[in-house]
Amino acid sequence: MNRPARLAAAVLTASMAVLTTACGSGGGDSSAAPIKGSDAGDGKTSAVPSASASPGGVKRPEIKLSPDFRADFENWTNSDATLQAILNDGREELRSKYAAIIEADPESKAVAFYNSDATRATARRWIRQFTDDGDSIIGRVRVFDPQVRLGDTGSGVLFYCVDEREASTKNRKTNKVVKTPDKPESLVQYRLRLDKSSQGVWKTTSLTTVPGACS
Template identity: 90%
Template sequence: MNRPARLAAAVLTVSMAMLTTACGSGGGDSSAAPIKGSGTGDGKTSVAPSASPGGVKRPEIKLSQDFQADFESWTNSDPKLQAILDDGREELRSKYAAIIEADPESKAVVFYNSDATQATARKWIRQFTDDGDSIIGKVRVFDPQVKLSDTGSGVLFYCVDERQASTKNRKTKKVVRTPDKPESLVQYRLRLDKSAQGVWKTTSLTTVPGACS
């Protein structure tokens, strides 16, 4: 799945300054700076559909048997931070599912993204679907760092290892593997804001290929 590593930075980059400010950056290069007090826990967490706190019905997101997204250490003892982790996880899964289903207009993608990020999310998905490609294999999503900013926004950094994933053309069945290079480990940096319905929607997203190597 070399396309995410190659295109993510160009397609999904939004408001880097906003994220680094929310993380308490003191200036300079913060590409790999941890969020203090993240307390993410250990071990691997199963990826079941998110719960629906407050009666909000969240979309059920299913990935195909040919593609797996493993979320590691995706837990936090603070319920507020866990809610941010849960909705941040489902935002990423919704985009993977939209590629697999060839559905750039996915309702799940809309559900987990604000107006500010929906267009860029659709553009990223169309990079695959317009070429008739789906995704197969496995990605590892790890090292989540989460906190609440002074303004009440959620800040979530995490890494995605795409080196065991590939694209597969629906018509020709041609498989293109992701290069085994540092750029295929991508750091995602999100700002999330809680909606009136209690959903932590992604309002800003930046990706940095190679930041997790």
Template identity: 65%
Template sequence: MNRRPTLLAAAALTAVAALSLSACGSGDDSSSDDIKGADVGGGTASASPSVSASQGGVRRPEITLPSEFQADFENWANSDPKLQAVMDDGREQLRAKYAAVIDADPNSDAVAFYSSEATQVSARKWIKQFTDDDDSIIGKVTVFEPKALISDTGSGVLFYCVDERQASTKNRKTGKIVKTPDEPESVLQYRTRLDKTAQGVWKTTSVTVAKGGCSR
């Protein structure tokens, strides 16, 4: 599955300008304690699978993933409710893209709900890489080391790592399974910016994906 996120990175190479967080496992000695507003907290692994119904008075789409594909979010908890809201909507944007691949639906309403117009274009292009090949995804990805802050301009910044080494693509027609290579470059770092809408939804407005940006 690694080749598709690489293509996503090329399609959505939008820098999070003037905003920075320490890289996940990049070898940088800085930690979340060095980042103003960043607090991973002491939450337990795997937060609730989907933010459905109303959160903050906003009706959000319910996103479900089948049993053959798992997206495990480790320590996805923050003691600051504002940063938790950024993390929750950032998580759902990623889950929406996985669900759209599995459903072969590049025009997913859930993807649109959590993405700006610009990131909808890149997300749909990424999803279409799979649907054009008639591929779905199976196995498991682990999402870990979330780091979030809210900038002076009010934008949210969310970095996180995605380990894809236990995930595979599966062709819908032939059943052929292609495993993600078991190598450091299959652990990706997502660098995202989010802006809050008038309705209170943190929409992802910028995504950069770095291969091998995290270690595990």
């Protein structure tokens, strides 16, 4: 996505291949072909549970988005409990970054909670591209077509698409709004690998974004 509208495909430099503008070296299973037969769900937008409803007894951070911005997760359900847990934590990883942009907080504890050492620094650099320019985000993104499975090593593999065409950046001082271009590149595929921590949290350990892959 062209600056300054750059929700996901911002200009990024990733030493460990996370959050890249094109198809970076995500490593492991995260760069594999799209996953088939992943039990996507019933087609409805999934509700987002509160922190108090977190599974497994782990206290997860509460993530709130501004009323001016929505992230709608469609078909975000799976009949397998482990795969559902991966979906849940993958969803919250993305929401934590949106919330950090809105709150102008690159050091967000929620971002740190859902990211490993390998991805945390790059996630924060992405957030700072907004906060350094004084920008927040408004509008709506649609997060859809989740494909999830367990890899041969026990890592979670999660692919999903984000449609950013109804979202915009808004400058905090000038109130200038820049809309996301209505182009195929504004539909971005995310490819994640997640590993389960000792606390039972599926942390993102690699992430690649591919603009236009979902068009």
